[in-house]
Amino acid sequence: MTPDDFLAVEFEGHRPHLKAVAYRMLGSLTEAEDAVQEAWLRLARSDADDIDNLGGWLTTVVGRVCLDMLRARKGRREESLEARLPDPVVSREGAADVADPEQQALLADSVGLALLVVLESLTPAERLAFVLHDMFGLPFEEIAPIVDRTPATAKKLASRARLRVRGAAPSTDPDLAGQRRVVDAFLVAARDGDFDALLAILDPDAVLRVDGGALTGGLKIVRGAAAVAGQAATYRRMATATTSHPALINGIAGLVNAIDGQPISVMSFTVADGKIVAIDILSDPDRVAALDLADLTG
Incomplete structure (x- = not known):
C-alpha cells in the first residue's frame, strides 16, 4: 500500500464523524458532503507526516470550511437555509442498529429537525462553538483559533448558543x-x-x-x-x-x-x-x- 493509499484509508475511517460534524453545522447533506470533500483535498495537499492527530486536524479543517460556508450563506440572504427546512435523515423504523457507520453518526443524539432549525438562527461563530463543544466535545482551546477568538470568548459563544437552544428546542421524549x-x-x-x-x-x-x-x-x-x-x-x-x-x-x-x-x-x-x-x-x-x-x- 502506497502512502497515498494509506492516507485515503485513514481518511475514510474519519468520514462518518466528519460528515456528522458538517451536517450539524450546515443542515444540508449535500453541503456537508462538499465540506468533507474539501477537507480531503486540503489533506491531500498537506504534509501528513506533520499531523500528530489526524482526527483532530480533520475536525478543525471541516469546522473552518463549514464556518466559511455559513458566512457566505449569511451574505446571500436569498439563498439562506433559514428560509427552508434542513435536510432530513430518513431511515426505516426498527433499523436504527443497521451497521452503517455514516448513518449512525448522522443520527447520533437524535438531532431532530426542530433542533437544526434553531441552529440555523445562530450566528456562524455561535453555531460552530456549540456544535464542536456541546455535541462533539472539542475543547475551547481548539475551537478558539477556528473562530479567531480567545478560548474564553469561544466559551461565551457556546454559552449564548446553548441558552437559545434550550429555550427554543425542546428535548424529545426518549421513548x-x-x-x-x-x-x-x-x-x-x-x-x-x-x-x-x-x-x-x-x-x-x-x-x-x-x-x-x-x-x-x-x-x-x-x-x-x-x-x-x-x-x-x-x-x-x-x-x-x-x-x-x-x-x-x-x-x-x-x-x-x-x-x-x-x-x-x-x-x-x-x-x-x-x-x-x-x-x-x-x-x-x-x-x-x-x-x-x-x-x-x-
Whole structure:
C-alpha cells in the first residue's frame, strides 16, 4: 500500500464523524458532503507526516470550511437555509442498529429537525462553538483559533448558543414507542378532521413548519395549538389522499407520505411529555425526490 493509499484509508475511517460534524453545522447533506470533500483535498495537499492527530486536524479543517460556508450563506440572504427546512435523515423504523457507520453518526443524539432549525438562527461563530463543544466535545482551546477568538470568548459563544437552544428546542421524549403512539393518534385525528382531538395531542405552544419549496413560497410557519389544529381540513385531505408510512426522521418518529408509492412529503414530529411540540413537513417536490425513500414506500 502506497502512502497515498494509506492516507485515503485513514481518511475514510474519519468520514462518518466528519460528515456528522458538517451536517450539524450546515443542515444540508449535500453541503456537508462538499465540506468533507474539501477537507480531503486540503489533506491531500498537506504534509501528513506533520499531523500528530489526524482526527483532530480533520475536525478543525471541516469546522473552518463549514464556518466559511455559513458566512457566505449569511451574505446571500436569498439563498439562506433559514428560509427552508434542513435536510432530513430518513431511515426505516426498527433499523436504527443497521451497521452503517455514516448513518449512525448522522443520527447520533437524535438531532431532530426542530433542533437544526434553531441552529440555523445562530450566528456562524455561535453555531460552530456549540456544535464542536456541546455535541462533539472539542475543547475551547481548539475551537478558539477556528473562530479567531480567545478560548474564553469561544466559551461565551457556546454559552449564548446553548441558552437559545434550550429555550427554543425542546428535548424529545426518549421513548420511541411513546412517540409513535402520539403520531398514530395524530393520524387518526387528522383522518377524522377532529379539531378537538388534534388540540388534545398538541402542546399549547406547538409549531408547524411546512416547506413546500419555491412553488409554494418556501417555508410557512404556524404557531400555537389552536392555529396548528386549525389546519385540520388540510390534514384530512392529506391523510385521505395519501398512504402514510412510519419512518424515523433524524432518529425520531415521523412519516413518509406517498401517493401510489410515490413519496410526496416527509413529516417529523417532536414529542415532549406526551404532546406534539413541533411538526416539520418537507413537501418540496425536488428535495423529496432527491431523498432515497423507495424502500420506505414500496
